[in-house]
Amino acid sequence: MTRTITKIPEFTDPLGETLHLLRLTGTLYCRSELTAPWGVDLPSFDGCMMFHIVTAGHCWIEVKGEEPRLLQQGSLVLVPHGNGHCIRSGPEEDAVPLFDIPVEKVSDRYEIMRYGGAGESTHITCCVVRFDHVAGQKLISLLPKVLHINSWADDEDSWLHSTLRFIAREARDLRPGGETVITHLADILIIQAIRSWIDSAPEAERGWLAALRDAQVGRALAAIQREPEKGWTVALLAKEVGMSRSGFSARFTNLVGESAMRYLTHWRMQLARAQLKETSDTLAVLAERLGYQSEAAFCRAFKREFGVPPGSVRNIDTP
Template identity: 65%
Template sequence: MSRVSSARSVVPAPDPLGESLHLLRLTGTLYCRAELSAPWGIDVPSLEGLMTLQVITAGHCWLEVDGAPPMRLQQGSLTLIPHGTPHRFRSSARARTAPLFEIPVEQVSDRYEIMRYGGGGEVTHVTYAAMRFDHVVARRLVAQLPRVLHIDTWDDEDTGWIHSTLRLISREALTLRPGGETIMTRLADVLVVQAIRSWLGSSPEAGRGWLAAMRDEHVGRALSAMHRSPERPWSLVSLAREARMSRSAFAARFTELVGEPAMHYLAESRMQLARAHLQQTSEPLSDIARRVGYGSEAAFCRAFKRAFGVPPGSVRRGAPATEHAPRAGARP
């Protein structure tokens, strides 16, 4: 009995960064199975607010992302373009490209399509997914990512976790059996999170700025508490208590790591979260106000207008405060 009681009393160590990955809440906008025969080239424009995932399930190709050197992608390669940056795929380094939206596709469903394109030569199969992320914490995490993440799964034994997932994606993409769209959606979500985890564990950039703050033993606790419960009446004192630090030490360390004071971060996060609720739900303003920590609708409306220059009601009508929202349904 004592051993059972002892086991039940164990409290898991906080994992603020893990919670952030959970909050990614990726929403599949479109999944495309591309069958491309050489010579071929595709020019993908800027896809604002969207993240794209590419998996080479057969063959090989070149990927060019604006601001990064060209990459030769082999079968099994996975790339993630987090910021909707323009990019190009080619069968060879000199192959001519066609604008993406001028290439015909077979629309299987609202979320899934098949592209067959090229000159009839050697075939490359690409599974391509475009998705968006809705939570304010996810946007902060994604903002820290590089222009392109590349994992060559067949050459790197450290990324063995991805092999079985790629095989499943390849099988679903090539056979399109009943339920294939759902399976590919779930697998793509897993691959995005795994790709980010791989980058977090290997890149020096992952130890700077907001990501470093999330990993900090003390500041990470406070950030996690804010993200988890934005409605609580937080103060610098209560946040310092969550961080297990003195008020002055916490204030200084938070600003040093995050780049802004804790209460400013909290206010901005609340406003971003409120804007997302306004855009995505029909909740009354009073309920949204309480959800983000405001005791009255009037106080919330004043704070929102200071932050975005327009009243919260106008956001639902598509006014300027929606300018950074991802566009749903845009075909990559």
């Protein structure tokens, strides 16, 4: 299969451009109708994000290393790194492995789970999604273990609040096309939740995310992400953002934590690893696509970055 690197439309906001690159690929969406007592033990899903939208009732979520959290109706909770976790009707309830619970298959990507005793009812839309771009993967790596938003407590006019109510109605009625509506709305909610975290989290005020917001360095990062194959130099990037070479170099390193050329190499290598896993393109084709003058130069750069030759990642995952 031949696959080229998609050209990215130019945005005025580098952070917005990065959010555009999230490109969610839905793996599974499940409408869960649960009656107390109940507990579900979800396994780890490597390379995926899991999230739950509580559309009726309440439940508890417990992620290893984190305190149990009560999720009220209207809660949206993300487990960004695909860590295994439990959701329960009560904090002490036993949890049954997810794949031991029967489900009704509605479509390839949507299913319905009905499980539990005869007690209080809780409805949850559960999703497992994957990100298929390096920018999205980098952004997700910066998120906390658990990201929790309680939208029902927000302003009644909040669009997030309204979207959650719309999902709740679609999940309840499941009219023709309802699963398609839910999956698209759920994807939007993930991005909105990440935006909400970026706007409020102290962690987003430093490092790569802070650099994306910087007027000059953010534009340089966006330029690298948009055209990784271009023959970028420090001088060319500085000219791109209207700074002196020395001023830009110092500002980039201070904000990002590494030099501009090191960042460019790292970015190219992450793209290369993704392309090696997803395509059958030759090393020569990838080298040219990512701005290397020869296959040998590309292979040397790849081995310096990952400690193994590029051909090896077609069969195994590199650390």
